[in-house]
Amino acid sequence: MNLDMALKEIDGLKIKLEESEMKYRDLYESALNMYHTINTEGIIVDCNRTEADILGYSKEELIGNSILDFQTEESRKTGKKAMNKLFNEGNIKGLELQFVKKDGGVIDVSINAAVIYDRKGRPIGTRSVMRDITKDKKMMEIIKNSNFKLQAIFDAITDGICLIDKNFTIQEINRGMTGYLGVSPLDFIGRRCYSALAGRENMCKDCRAIYTFYRGDPVSYSVSKELNDGYHEFEISIFPVRNEKGGVEQVVYYIKDITEKKGMERKAEEYMKRLTELGK
Missing domain, CATH: 3.30.450.20 (PAS domain)
Structure with missing residues (x-):
């Protein structure tokens, strides 16, 4: 009887754990920001649906490919250096790069990333959160140009x-x-x-x-x-x-x-x- 109760309790805990994992996964997939995990070679091993939707790919088209393949040529150079720095320092914040969408459009992103370690403390990859700052950059450019015009009038x-x-x-x-x-x-x-x-x-x-x-x-x-x-x-x-x-x-x-x-x-x-x- 005690064994049956213990098994039922274990089953109940499993169900709760599965429900919790489903909720977490749903939050992860539908988050406002883009999330992805890469291994030490820069290969995408997981990403959320938001990242796939923003870049215009399916998750299957992203996973298994290098994260560098989806960056502009200039950002690849910066990205490689940033990846080396990330594995040396453990985390990186506010890194700005440009990603190329499937339709050829380019978006600006701000990246925060942290290294993932195994039980022995060895790095096995990184987790990153990316925020689309394309509109922010355009707005800043508009403000910059407006300020330039106002300054020109001011000085004139x-x-x-x-x-x-x-x-x-x-x-x-x-x-x-x-x-x-x-x-x-x-x-x-x-x-x-x-x-x-x-x-x-x-x-x-x-x-x-x-x-x-x-x-x-x-x-x-x-x-x-x-x-x-x-x-x-x-x-x-x-x-x-x-x-x-x-x-x-x-x-x-x-x-x-x-x-x-x-x-x-x-x-x-x-x-x-x-x-x-x-x-x-």
């Missing part, structure tokens, strides 16, 4: 523009601004504005940006500054840059050289004054 503006954070650190500055001072934007980014623009060790006592940071209102004023070619008059406007909650996180300095404009205004005033005197 002849007036000076400068973005400053709450620590009074220059985050962005265009060539119009640095052109006034005859230096590169790289000489300013990351520096405190009072040091880079005013040559001070401490914050300016009459700093208008403080008002914009704490009141949230724009400010405009005029200043005169001696440059290499003489004195210039500038009109400076400070505008708030708000976050999603409405708080001011940064301010934009917009600086316009009004030297010529002021000179014309003074000449016009002198001309009108002379006309008035002649009319007396």
Whole structure:
């Protein structure tokens, strides 16, 4: 009787184990990411259905072939080096390669892999998870191109523009601004504005940006500054840059050289004054 109960219990455990294995296998096969196992020669010994579907092959067409056969020529070179490194170090993360689909299309993937060892600690293969990052790469390229275009527009503006954070650190500055001072934007980014623009060790006592940071209102004023070619008059406007909650996180300095404009205004005033005197 005890033996029968023990056998039934064993059968019950077997059924539960089989059910657990089926659930695991189903999760493995239908996972969002691609999974495969290769031996020490780089031959695919197992892969999930997701990997087969994304690459456009059946599992039977993938298993038994070298993983390198499904990579672009350039990625094969990188893949071989990465495989050697993987077996030496035990794991690898964030490896980016390109795989060729059955229809000839190319996808970008990010790979995390770990070595499989036998009971004696000898490597017998690797398990890898691959994530399709093709859309991510394309989006990054679009953003990169967009940023390039925005930067080109930003730098094409002849007036000076400068973005400053709450620590009074220059985050962005265009060539119009640095052109006034005859230096590169790289000489300013990351520096405190009072040091880079005013040559001070401490914050300016009459700093208008403080008002914009704490009141949230724009400010405009005029200043005169001696440059290499003489004195210039500038009109400076400070505008708030708000976050999603409405708080001011940064301010934009917009600086316009009004030297010529002021000179014309003074000449016009002198001309009108002379006309008035002649009319007396």
